[in-house]
Structure formats: structure tokens, C-alpha cells
Amino acid sequence: MIFNSFIFIAFFAIMLILHNLSFTWKVKKINLLLASYVFYAAWNPPxxxxxxxxxxxxxxxxxxxxxxxxxxxxxxxxxxxxxxxxxxxxxxxxxxxxxxxxxxxxxxxxxxxxxxxxxxxxxxxxxxxxxxxxxxxxxxxxxxxxxxxxxxxxxxxxxxxxxxxxxxxxxxxxxVPQFETPRKATSQQLTQGLFLLSLGLFMKVLVADTLLSATADFYF
Structure with missing residues (x-):
């Protein structure tokens, strides 16, 4: 599962929704841990x-x-x-x-x-x-x-x-201190985070992989 794939976007959206539901902080951490294992095992489970x-x-x-x-x-x-x-x-x-x-x-x-x-x-x-x-x-x-x-x-x-x-x-x-106590992003933090994520995907998918890939291959 790579970051610039549709499956990761769906995975990320599901985790974002789950993390903002009214679970206890321990359950939210368990959800994050299980999701991290799923993310890693998606390529080669063993x-x-x-x-x-x-x-x-x-x-x-x-x-x-x-x-x-x-x-x-x-x-x-x-x-x-x-x-x-x-x-x-x-x-x-x-x-x-x-x-x-x-x-x-x-x-x-x-x-x-x-x-x-x-x-x-x-x-x-x-x-x-x-x-x-x-x-x-x-x-x-x-x-x-x-x-x-x-x-x-x-x-x-x-x-x-x-x-x-x-x-x-x-x-x-x-x-680790960020895991020890309950945390919830403000609407401003969520907006800023999604903006940075979108900017990174734009730079990766459009600029790096599409516009500049041929130039990079030529020079390197």
C-alpha cells in the first residue's frame, strides 16, 4: 500500500472517521495499531x-x-x-x-x-x-x-x-508522549493537515512522477 494510491486514500479516510468517533483513548490507540499492521501487511503479510x-x-x-x-x-x-x-x-x-x-x-x-x-x-x-x-x-x-x-x-x-x-x-x-494522553485535532489543524497531505500528493503524482520523471531519468 503506497501513499499515492486510491486504496491508501480509502484506508486513510476510514481511519480518520474511526479516530473521531466516541471511543475511549485506549480503543483509538488499538485501532491505530491494528491499522498500522494492516498497512504494513498489505504488501507481504509474513x-x-x-x-x-x-x-x-x-x-x-x-x-x-x-x-x-x-x-x-x-x-x-x-x-x-x-x-x-x-x-x-x-x-x-x-x-x-x-x-x-x-x-x-x-x-x-x-x-x-x-x-x-x-x-x-x-x-x-x-x-x-x-x-x-x-x-x-x-x-x-x-x-x-x-x-x-x-x-x-x-x-x-x-x-x-x-x-x-x-x-x-x-x-x-x-x-510517545502524544500517545499517552487523549488528543483531538482542532478544525484548523485538520484543515492544515489535509492541505499538507494534498500538497504532498500533488508534488509526488503530478510534478515528480509526471512532469519531471523523464528529466530525472535522463540526468540520473
Whole structure:
């Protein structure tokens, strides 16, 4: 599901209506979280397991890092987060690249090694959500902020669909407080937000993809 598609516009409209109904704040957050999972799973559902793994592991590792006083245990917990996030990122994003370079290196030394090409599909947004959760555990290691108390708020922080696949990478203090207390946009904020969204779609669909695509292809 891409932002400049009719299905996303319908999805966004439904979520906007649901979010402005008279549900409790917790139910609204659950709706947003489920919608974010639907948004992510629309392209390739099995990859949502990676998103869950990164979210759950770093939520509990981050909490343990903040509370743990033993230096060796704290370093071990940080290593677990680093290996989990960077290992996952390296395998899916750089696995083929690393294998090709390894093959070239051993062939340079006269070893006739030609493995089968790996059929690795790159999960959408994996760079953004792995670095988001990794930033969180590093912040907990340095105790720059307090751990997120609610798994619901942390999950929503990681998977919030407006920035899940395109960034930016944010830290919990920038977003989590907005989930902790009920919020409702004013009519002015709603108008401004829809204007910015419409302007972005105009720049993407008409200017970038239509008017300037041939020029960009020619120069790049």
C-alpha cells in the first residue's frame, strides 16, 4: 500500500472517521495499531513477524537496560539488541551483496566457489523500524530517557503507519508522549493537515512522477 494510491486514500479516510468517533483513548490507540499492521501487511503479510519480533524484543530489552545496574549484564543486553536488529538488517538488505563479495574474494585466491543465488526479498521499511527500536535501546543504555511504560504505546511508536515505511527515524520522547494522553485535532489543524497531505500528493503524482520523471531519468 503506497501513499499515492486510491486504496491508501480509502484506508486513510476510514481511519480518520474511526479516530473521531466516541471511543475511549485506549480503543483509538488499538485501532491505530491494528491499522498500522494492516498497512504494513498489505504488501507481504509474513514480514509482519519481523516487525513484531523487533518491537517485542527491544521493548523488554530496553526496560531491562534501564533498570539493570550490573555493567556486564547491561552490555550483554545491548549486544542482544544490536545483533538482533543489525543481523536482521544485514541479512535482508545486504545478504546478497555480502555473499557476492565473499565469492569474489575466495575466487581471487583460486577457490572455485559458486553458491546458489539467495532469493532474499527486502522487507518494506526494515531500515526505519530496526533503527527506530535500536535507537530506543541505545537511549535506554545511556539512560537518556525513561523506558516506555506501555507495550501498546511502544508498539504504536514503532509501527505508526505515517512514518513506518518512509521515516523519519524518531526517538520515543518525540512521539510517545502524544500517545499517552487523549488528543483531538482542532478544525484548523485538520484543515492544515489535509492541505499538507494534498500538497504532498500533488508534488509526488503530478510534478515528480509526471512532469519531471523523464528529466530525472535522463540526468540520473
Amino acid at each position: 514480514f509482519i513477524l519481523l516487525l513484531w519480533l523487533s518491537t517485542v524484543v527491544d521493548f523488554f530489552v530496553g526496560r531491562a537496560l534501564y533498570r539493570q545496574e550490573n555493567k556486564r549484564k547491561r552490555k550483554l543486553l545491548l549486544v542482544i539488541s544490536l545483533i538482533g536488529n543489525l543481523g536482521m538488517l544485514c541479512f535482508f538488505k545486504y545478504g546478497t551483496f555480502l555473499l557476492d563479495n565473499f565469492v569474489s574474494l575466495v575466487n581471487l585466491f583460486g577457490v572455485d566457489f559458486h553458491p546458489a543465488k539467495p532469493d532474499i526479498i527486502l522487507p518494506a521499511g526494515i531500515s526505519f523500524y530496526t533503527f527506530t527500536t535500536l535507537c530506543y535501546t541505545i537511549d535506554m543504555y545511556k539512560r537518556k530517557s525513561e523506558p516506555v511504560r506501555s507495550l501498546l504505546d511502544f508498539s504504536l511508536f514503532v509501527t505508526f503507519f505515517p512514518h513506518l515505511v518512509a521515516g523519519p527515524i524518531v526517538r520515543p520522547p518525540q512521539l
